[in-house]
Amino acid sequence: MFKLNLKIALRNLWKNKGYTFINVIGLSIGMASCILIFLFIRYQLSFDESIKNENRIYRFVTEWKYDAFDDYSNAVAIPAVKTAKNEIVGIEKAAAIFRKWHIIRVKDATGKDLVKKDETVYYVEPDFFEIFGMQWLYAKPTTALNEPNTVVLSETAAKHYFGNSQNAIGKNVTMGNKTLLKVSGVFKDIPKNSSFPLNIMVSYQTYPEKDDECWDCVSSGNEFYILLKDGLKAKDIETSLAQFNKKNYADRKVAGNQNNKLEALRDIHFSEHYDNFSNLTISKTQIYGLGIIALFLIITACINFVNLSTAQAINRAKEVGVRKVMGSLRKQLIVQFLTETFLVTLAAMLIACVLAELAIPQMENLFKGTISVGLFQHPIIFVFMLCLVMFVGFLAGFYPAIIMSGFTPVLAIKSKIKLNNGGLSLRRILVVVQFSIAIILIISTIVVMRQMEYLQQKQLGFNANEVMMISLPNDSLNRLKHENFKDRLLKIPGVNKVSYCQDAPLSPNINSSDFTFNGIKNKDFEVRRMKADEDYFSLFDLKLIAGKLFAKNDTANGYVVNETFLKKVHINNPQDAIGKLINSTGQNIPIIGVIKDFNDLSLKDNISGLTISAGKNNYWRAAIKLDTKHLFSADKKIEQLWNSLFPDQIYYSSFVNESINSQYETEKIMGILFKVFAGVIVFISFIGLFGLMAFVATQRTKEMAIRKVLGATTFELVKMLNGSFLLMVFIANLVAWPIAYLIVSEWLKGFAYRMELSVWPFILAMCITMIITLLTVSIRSYKAAVANTIDALKYE
DSSP, X not given: OXXXXXXXXXXXXXXXXXXXXXXXXXXXXXXXXXXHHHHHHHHHHTTTTTSTTGGGEEEXXXXXXXXXXXXXXXXXXXXXXXXHHHHSXXXXXXXXXXXXXXXXXXXXXXXXXXXXXXXXXXXXXXXXXHHXXXXXXXXXXXXXXXXXXXXXXXXXXXXHHHSSHHHHTTOEEEXXXXXXXXXXXXXXXXXXXXXXXXXXXXXXXXXXXTTOOOTTOBOTTEEEEEEEOTTOOGGGGHHHXXXXXXXXXXXXXXXGGOEEEEXXXXXXXXXXXXXXXXXXXXXXXXXXXXXXXXXXXXXXXXXXXXXXXXXXXXXXXXXXXXXXXXXXXXXXXXXXXXXXXXXXHXXXXXXXXXXXXXXXXXXXXXXXXXXXXXXXXXXXXXXXXXXXXXXXXXXXXXXXXXXXXXXXXXXXXXXXXXXXXXXHHHHXXXXXXXXHHHHHHHHHHXXXXXXXXXXXXXXXXXXXXXXXXXXXXXXXXXXXXXXXXXHHHHTSTTEEEXXXXXXXXXXXXXXXXXXXXXTEEOOSOOEEEEEBOTTHHHHTXXXXXXXXXXXXXXXXXXXXXXXXXXXXXXXXXXXXXXXXXXXXXXXXXXXXXXXXXXXXXXXXXXXXXXXXXXXXXXXXXXEEEEOGGGHHHHHHHXXXXXXXXXXXXXXXXXXXXXXXXXXXXXXXXXXXXXXXXXXXXXXXHHHHHHHHHHHHHHHTHHHHHHHHHTTOOHHHHHHHHHHHHHHHHHHHHHHHHHHHHHHHHHHHTTOSSOOOOOSHHHHHHHHHHHHHHHHHHHHHHHHHHTSOHHHHHTXX
């Protein structure tokens, strides 16, 4: 029986090659897109899944609750590390892991550098390896970092520095200029889908600030993990944690109602408030959004199949009638029609796998190598593809099978079958749904693109054009060379200005702290403290509105603050702020000037209250204003000068505008994905519309010929055929607009600075869909309208 059904199915599919092609193409593109989205979602959900005891591992995080805002950090104060181990009940093991950046060297017998590289280094307590169950090639996790001045390397790092893993054991590397570290172990490389991109780990006993006792000093690189005792959950130690917070923060009167909370290991990658070492996070909302887009894609492709199958039902009425007269049962006919559907679906899946495999390298390039996916990575991918075939097969094939198998034999044989109004209405509803989905994605794509244009064009309050930031060694020895370096930089043709600073005006790498203002403790917000020299203001064109800027020969410190700081401390007149005292470092320092606001964080955030002051010990960057005409030649000469003065260091540079744009990388990727998937859905929708139009035109061939004989013009015939389709697309726009508005409005709320949402994206989406619909259906309707009348009347 199956063989017979298969043979009949293949014959019918071949007989209707055009419609089969449209169905296969639509389904294959939709399924390929779904496979790619599934691979991406599975990859994101797999973060940290292979870690032993993952359900018992938690990260300590810190939060502050000021009167006017809340703040969050993935890190802890250093003294919390040893205190938590002793005071919180239920902890089996605990370990700190602190991130720093150092130059790592391997030297030969003469002291010459064989390898020199700027690396991210992690200071780690030995229990970290026990908590996370890391796999080792050489050494034991319990003894690897027990002693000071020891280091363990990943397999890749060991090969980079020593040629192979075994050679690394017992060898020495130099951290910075003089800290000698002995390699005591080599561990297997951490996979990409991990929140811990660890390559070099140094014993925690080597960390110079491990005995720090500042409870309100929290650096974003200082993380702390615990392994709860077997059978315990985070809620089981809430009471003990609350006592810890009260004793060490509330009783010590630490500012901002600071306290620690626990975050589960598997929540780290999806955290919206807390960062991690990999700097790779994605919210659950974004994952759900991608899942919905995948569902939209496959529903759109299935709607094509349902519409074309039900439209062709009349052509197969005689076949159904004859088979029923010959004794076929309805369930046998349903099986027959579902067999055809599954053949089309299987063919589409094979093509979809090829398309997905071809698209995977492009997707990995889009994410700049931060993801690694493949069709054969995990058995669950094959389970998904099988489920997708079953889901699409039943979703696309069940309704047409029910309709066609229900034809009355007598009427079917006499070709008097007509689809009732319910069937016709369902097709119209499906077309409206299909185009509503396409229109929602088109509107979303337009809004995302316009918001990105807005971010790039918005004036930030400072001039970053042709400003290059370069690294500046700032240890005590290299600090002596700063004055000479600056003087020589200014002599290079093409270098207009130079300023030493902590970072560019828009930067997340600026510390913030609580403070007192004129002797009164502020409980509303923390102030960001930026360090820069006297040339910073002119180089970035920051505008002074009251007071003065500090000068090179000033003997006393002074703060320059921004307008937002004054608003937050309720000062309306900038001149009134001059002379007021700020204490954020244990010393009262007067305000000497006020500058106009500029965006100090990405445009997702509001402008912060900010102080700028001199601070030579915190100058980690040199900002260099270049002449456009000498951009490349000056860059090379700057690097040569830098290397001659700081030969033991590693030079790196970047342009400020590039750094600013990189903060919106996620939104750029989202824009590209929206464009791709909107294009896919529009393509699927319109090839389905073309196929449906072709069938309608064929069904009404005789009617059009009679109308033509009675005097109807070609334009009137085209208008008659096009009218119903244009009406459906118009209704789809009306349905899509409010849904799209809610979606894009919610997305725009993620930006403190955003475009004004007007009606134009909606009008543009309507114009796009109406014009493409008109062109799509007009091609087929015009062909039908100009057909030979005599041939058309002989049609039956």
